[in-house]
Amino acid sequence: MNDMAGIPTPDKSDENFWNAFSNLVEPPWNEPTVDDAFAMDEKVLDAVRALAEGISTRALAYSAAGTYFDPVLMAAPDVQLALLRALYEAKLSVDRLAESAATVAGRSGANYAQLGAAWGGIKRQSARLKWPHAVVRNSTKESIPLNYAGGTAVVHHDADADAWWYTATGADHQEMESGPDHGSYAEAIAGATEFLLAHALPDRQSPA
Numbered sequence: 001m002n003d004m005a006g007i008p009t010p011d012k013s014d015e016n017f018w019n020a021f022s023n024l025v026e027p028p029w030n031e032p033t034v035d036d037a038f039a040m041d042e043k044v045l046d047a048v049r050a051l052a053e054g055i056s057t058r059a060l061a062y063s064a065a066g067t068y069f070d071p072v073l074m075a076a077p078d079v080q081l082a083l084l085r086a087l088y089e090a091k092l093s094v095d096r097l098a099e100s101a102a103t104v105a106g107r108s109g110a111n112y113a114q115l116g117a118a119w120g121g122i123k124r125q126s127a128r129l130k131w132p133h134a135v136v137r138n139s140t141k142e143s144i145p146l147n148y149a150g151g152t153a154v155v156h157h158d159a160d161a162d163a164w165w166y167t168a169t170g171a172d173h174q175e176m177e178s179g180p181d182h183g184s185y186a187e188a189i190a191g192a193t194e195f196l197l198a199h200a201l202p203d204r205q206s207p208a
Helices: 017-022 034-055 057-065 071-075 077-107 112-118 124-130 185-198
Strands: 145-148 151-158 163-169 175-177
Touching (some): 034 077, 057 077, 077 112, 077 185, 145 185
């Protein structure tokens, strides 16, 4: 466990909050343990099993007949193929979320070496190829979408006001366009993220 005593933890009402928010903490994470990895496996399996039961022909037949779908049926070869299909969807979901995380981190100050280190230690060049829009020299010229909590947001720069603003559409289809009153990309993306979380579908919202 890294020493966290020197890491500032200001409240959002603190005038130093956004400055602390924008400064990248080193090291950014503690290496996951084997127990952490197994716990993640269980959570992923819960998610893909639910999807597999929703798309499995056999499971749907049991549901239509009003017959109890015994958990042992998950081992049936066709249900395992449905599980494999669900795992593929989980992989696509991970790829989408990774692109969003890399873009937010890169636009907020992380470099490709740091992105590569976070993605299992791939080389800087590989990270650049994987997420070509994550880190740019002049982020005011491009607006890259962020996909989060089932919604989408795009952060823009107002050159005249030298300020940032965002447009967002939540998972519930509610839309938001902020004013150009954010002092940095990081502040604007934080505002967009708050909006997307507030307008996530019930099963996507974080527990209180």
